[in-house]
Amino acid sequence: xxxxxxxxxxxxxIFNTIIxxxxxxxxxxxxxxxxxxxLNNGQDIxxxxxxxxWPREFTLESWKTVLGDASVVRAIWITASRTAIVTVLSTFxxxxxxxxFSRSYLRGRKVxxxxxxxxxYVNGGIIAFFLMISELGLYNTYWVYIIPSLxxxxxxxxIYTSNFKAIPDGLLESAKMDGASEFQIYSxxxxxxxxxxxxxxxxxxxxxIWNDYQTTLFYTEGTTLKTLQYYxxxxxxxxxxxxxxxxxxxxxxxxxxxxLQETAGPTSAKTIELAAMLIASVPMIIxxxxxxxxxxxxxxxxxxxx
Amino acid sequence: xxxxxKKKRYEFGYDLHTQLYLHAMLLPGTLLIIVFSIIPLFGIxxxxxxxxxxxxxxxxxxxxxxxxxxxxxxFRSNQFWPMIKNxxxxxxxxxxxxxxxxxxxxxxxxxxxSKRFKSVVQTTTYMPxxxxxxxxxxxxxxxxxxxxxxxxxxxxxxxxxSEPISFMAREEYFWVIAIISGLLKExxxxxxxxxxxxxxxxxxxxxxxxxxxxxxxxxxxxxxxxSILPTVMIMIIFAIAGxxxxxxxxxxxxxxxxxxxxxxxxxxxxxxxxxxxxxxGVATAANLMKSVFALILLGAANxxxxxxxxxxxx
Numbered sequence: 001x002x003x004x005x006x007x008x009x010x011x012x013x014i015f016n017t018i019i020x021x022x023x024x025x026x027x028x029x030x031x032x033x034x035x036x037x038x039l040n041n042g043q044d045i046x047x048x049x050x051x052x053x054w055p056r057e058f059t060l061e062s063w064k065t066v067l068g069d070a071s072v073v074r075a076i077w078i079t080a081s082r083t084a085i086v087t088v089l090s091t092f093x094x095x096x097x098x099x100x101f102s103r104s105y106l107r108g109r110k111v112x113x114x115x116x117x118x119x120x121y122v123n124g125g126i127i128a129f130f131l132m133i134s135e136l137g138l139y140n141t142y143w144v145y146i147i148p149s150l151x152x153x154x155x156x157x158x159i160y161t162s163n164f165k166a167i168p169d170g171l172l173e174s175a176k177m178d179g180a181s182e183f184q185i186y187s188x189x190x191x192x193x194x195x196x197x198x199x200x201x202x203x204x205x206x207x208x209i210w211n212d213y214q215t216t217l218f219y220t221e222g223t224t225l226k227t228l229q230y231y232x233x234x235x236x237x238x239x240x241x242x243x244x245x246x247x248x249x250x251x252x253x254x255x256x257x258x259x260l261q262e263t264a265g266p267t268s269a270k271t272i273e274l275a276a277m278l279i280a281s282v283p284m285i286i287x288x289x290x291x292x293x294x295x296x297x298x299x300x301x302x303x304x305x306x
Numbered sequence: 307x308x309x310x311x312k313k314k315r316y317e318f319g320y321d322l323h324t325q326l327y328l329h330a331m332l333l334p335g336t337l338l339i340i341v342f343s344i345i346p347l348f349g350i351x352x353x354x355x356x357x358x359x360x361x362x363x364x365x366x367x368x369x370x371x372x373x374x375x376x377x378x379x380x381f382r383s384n385q386f387w388p389m390i391k392n393x394x395x396x397x398x399x400x401x402x403x404x405x406x407x408x409x410x411x412x413x414x415x416x417x418x419x420s421k422r423f424k425s426v427v428q429t430t431t432y433m434p435x436x437x438x439x440x441x442x443x444x445x446x447x448x449x450x451x452x453x454x455x456x457x458x459x460x461x462x463x464x465x466x467x468s469e470p471i472s473f474m475a476r477e478e479y480f481w482v483i484a485i486i487s488g489l490l491k492e493x494x495x496x497x498x499x500x501x502x503x504x505x506x507x508x509x510x511x512x513x514x515x516x517x518x519x520x521x522x523x524x525x526x527x528x529x530x531x532x533s534i535l536p537t538v539m540i541m542i543i544f545a546i547a548g549x550x551x552x553x554x555x556x557x558x559x560x561x562x563x564x565x566x567x568x569x570x571x572x573x574x575x576x577x578x579x580x581x582x583x584x585x586x587g588v589a590t591a592a593n594l595m596k597s598v599f600a601l602i603l604l605g606a607a608n609x610x611x612x613x614x615x616x617x618x619x620x
Contacts, residue, residue, distance in 0.1 A: 016414050024430045030445045049454045097335030100328040105319030119343035125593035127586045128349020135363040151338035182327035211438030213555050229440040236444040277441045284436040
């Protein structure tokens, strides 16, 4: 084949490496910048500006303040518990739906397909959904974080279905001949055989629920049921208001301001905000590289299905 | 043997017991679809009535028809033209930048010779996708802050500006901020779909081209790029269909009272009018118009793509 590289190819390789390095920096540095500044003395930042490479006056105070704050701990608890509950239950409900839907001998399959496609392509908008949530008594309750998310969406059903159909029919039929019920076939054969796709979509669910911000904004009063993401947006907005305008018009944000007032010592509104942002990102940063293979696989199924 | 097997297959699974089991397994999901997707569709009626928030769910059906007054109010709002301009501007310019750059990035990643470096590039550039817009938006605001934010510090260090700029408080910067932050967050993740398409290209084509003396750069343009064209078309159809949709959280987090004239998009308008000012009819009317136009755009984009390149979603 081709021996050696021409100078044009070498130049191309060098430029390509430079571009890639720049993109790596653009992806990673903002978070690193947040990290080093959250670990720096806040008063030092106010006096001498934010650090660019390494903390000038290293301190864990901002992180300790955030993690020691009762309202933050509650937000972490709400976010983590809803993520765990929704991921487990919605994976169960959605895969069970998809298994039954994937059976060629299911009667009335078209009805379910029609419902599914309508739910995928049309929606009544946030007002109608809000009225439904209120009518069901879910508004401003913890349940609004759970119940509406229990079905993982018809798009996921399509992905699961195409995977379940790839399992050899003979295997499932012989289990049925041996007297296994449909639920047993689903739980003992289909689920264990579909681990990769379930892992992929379950991780998508984890990311989606953990990062969800709108549910708190739209369907709660945003006081006692704050999620971590909602808390951070309030913190960012309050910190900006606090630093730019030096105002304390803190209507509705009492606990945010309380946290920011605890900034006498080696912390500042900025370092507190950055520490909270990092704490909320840590779980995502930990899980995504491990799951990269699954993701790619899940995306490829998605791309085939359009 | 074969005939018996066929007959057995036909009857297989159609017994009442099996059917009951299957429908029971479909029940939880079906109920959730009906309650949270199908029944709320009746809420579209609100767009045509003088519905008041106190009327509750049944009010959807009893509120009086108000002669399209909600729609008129959307058109007459002084926010109407700015929000149309912002929605289309951010999306059209954004996609015109993001789609080509993502394709170029995917092609370049594909040309990396070191497997290890390739995986480092992919892993690191995927990372921002997994951060929420609450966090990423917070980082953007921090970096652009006039109060010692990274960008202002760098621009001052290199002598490009003498005074720090309040990027978030100035209307003229909002589109650029929204587009670039969206680009940086999704650039890496966006390559996955193209890389999957590239992985499907027959390696023999490259070998044949190499034997014919085609350079790597030449092969990139003559083999890889044409091979992923169907994927590119599908991404363009999605982009056109989504032209009226913004990422609500992104815009909402970056929005403030000073940049609102450049940052108000249809989605934030619906939220503001509906959930903050409780004008449910007007908000639903605006949302309905958006949905109808989006559906028309999807159909038109799909039709054009089928005519031109023979690829389409449906």
